Amino acid sequence: xxxxxxxxxxxxxxxxxxxxxxxxxxxxxxxxxxxxxxxxxxxxxxxxxxxxxxxxxxxxxxxxxxxxxxxxxxxxxxxxxxxxxxxxxxxxxxxxxxxxxxxxxxxxxxxxxxxxxxxxxxxxxxxxxxxxxxxxxxxxxxxxxxxxxxxxxxxxxxxxxxxxxxxxxxxxxxxxxxxxxxxxxxxxxxxxxxxxxxxxxxxxxxxxxxxxxxxxxxxxxxxxxxxxxxxxxxxxxxxxxxxxxxxxxxxxxxxxxxxxxxxxxxxxxxxxxxxxxxxxxxxxxxxxxxxxxxxxxxxxxxxxxxxxxxxxxxxxxxxxxxxxxxxxxxxxxxxxxxxxxxxxxxxxxxxxxxxxxxxxxxxxxxxxxxxxxxxxxxxxxxxxxxxxxxxxxxxxxxx
Numbered sequence: 285x286x287x288x289x290x291x292x293x294x295x296x297x298x299x300x301x302x303x304x305x306x307x308x309x310x311x312x313x314x315x316x317x318x319x320x321x322x323x324x325x326x327x328x329x330x331x332x333x334x335x336x337x338x339x340x341x342x343x344x345x346x347x348x349x350x351x352x353x354x355x356x357x358x359x360x361x362x363x364x365x366x367x368x369x370x371x372x373x374x375x376x377x378x379x380x381x382x383x384x385x386x387x388x389x390x391x392x393x394x395x396x397x398x399x400x401x402x403x404x405x406x407x408x409x410x411x412x413x414x415x416x417x418x419x420x421x422x423x424x425x426x427x428x429x430x431x432x433x434x435x436x437x438x439x440x441x442x443x444x445x446x447x448x449x450x451x452x453x454x455x456x457x458x459x460x461x462x463x464x465x466x467x468x469x470x471x472x473x474x475x476x477x478x479x480x481x482x483x484x485x486x487x488x489x490x491x492x493x494x495x496x497x498x499x500x501x502x503x504x505x506x507x508x509x510x511x512x513x514x515x516x517x518x519x520x521x522x523x524x525x526x527x528x529x530x531x532x533x534x535x536x537x538x539x540x541x542x543x544x545x546x547x548x549x550x551x552x553x554x555x556x557x558x559x560x561x562x563x564x565x566x567x568x569x570x571x572x573x574x575x576x577x578x579x580x581x582x583x584x585x586x587x588x589x590x591x592x593x594x595x596x597x598x599x600x601x602x603x604x605x606x607x608x609x610x611x612x613x614x615x616x617x618x619x620x621x622x623x624x625x626x627x628x629x630x631x632x633x634x635x636x637x638x639x640x641x642x643x644x645x646x647x648x649x650x651x652x653x654x655x656x657x658x659x660x661x662x663x664x665x666x667x668x669x670x671x672x673x674x675x676x677x678x679x680x681x682x683x
Contacts, residue, residue: 305667309622316541317534327625335516337507342484342660344501347465348443349417356413366401376475409491416466446640460497467501509632522625529618536611558675567612626668643677
């Protein structure tokens with residue numbers, strides 16, 4: 285197995301700096317046949333891990349925190365800093381004092397959170413540079429009674445987390461001024477050169493203090509989530525269907541990736557369909573999406589020459605999709621099968637969480653599951669998320 289350092293050269297800049305992780309079912313669209321083989325390899329290795337309880341994979345829970353916090357020792361000046369993902373911008377935004385935060389951050393709520401992080405995170409002995417998700421500050425925690433039981437709750441983003449006040453974790457959360465879930469370790473000679481050296485940070489290396497509740501997302505024990513023989517057999521059959529489909533879909537993906545203009549329309553179509561509450565994709569749906577997008581662009585143009593140029597671009601893309609309509613539908617069917625395999629695995633991993641997870645909206649408080657998991661395999665990283673469920677809830681929360 286290659287080390288992370290050896291694999292770094294083939295990772296995208298966004299992955300190395302942990303600004304974006306791709307969904308396992310989307311890898312084929314992003315990387316073609318190579319991505320498809322990788323998706324299937326991920327599924328096989330995860331399912332085998334959940335059969336035996338032993339794994340060489342890096343498995344971690346996705347915490348639904350906000351904002352992302354980058355912090356630690358600035359390699360350029362040796363001072364402690366806090367930042368958001370602006371730490372990875374071309375113009376690095378890293379703050380060493382409250383005055384710098386107040387001057388550089390226009391959103392007052394975000395500035396307040398960064399000030400709290402700057403005040404308390406130096407207490408836990410961070411040696412290098414870490415990234416995590418802020419889970420709560422003192423003002424965002426509540427004591428709530430849910431189904432007759434008292435919990436400490438916090439809702440940094442879509443999910444509300446709940447933990448009993450009676451246990452060790454609940455007492456620590458109740459006492460803390462801030463809570464954060466660290467996940468990524470960075471190294472570099474300057475802020476601009478920071479790159480990830482681990483996606484599985486071990487929080488036990490930090491110094492404990494009552495003011496900061498911290499955790500890492502790592503899944504250390506998967507035995508409570510093991511697949512029983514029937515579950516493993518059924519999942520293996522589904523993965524076998526993916527492998528069979530790869531023989532026909534794989535060669536088409538090479539043709540698809542050769543059409544660079546069309547590629548940029550496929551994932552937006554998938555995301556828009558999911559955001560609309562559906563998870564079935566088709567060549568005809570893709571054509572409609574292309575026509576709708578081009579139609580809006582054409583309306584904005586004033587000259588007939590400009591409009592005709594856009595129409596020609598649209599017709600070229602539509603003709604390509606129609607020519608390969610059968611192959612596109614087969615690709616989308618495989619995309620759905622991979623997503624179904626993912627959901628089987630997620631339902632097992634959900635059993636591992638120590639926190640209660642709830643959606644809160646106009647309909648009240650409803651139990652839900654963790655956002656998903658992140659899997660690292662031979663230097664590659666992907667995420668498994670129930671996209672339809674969380675897209676639906678995000679629409680309600682942000683309505």
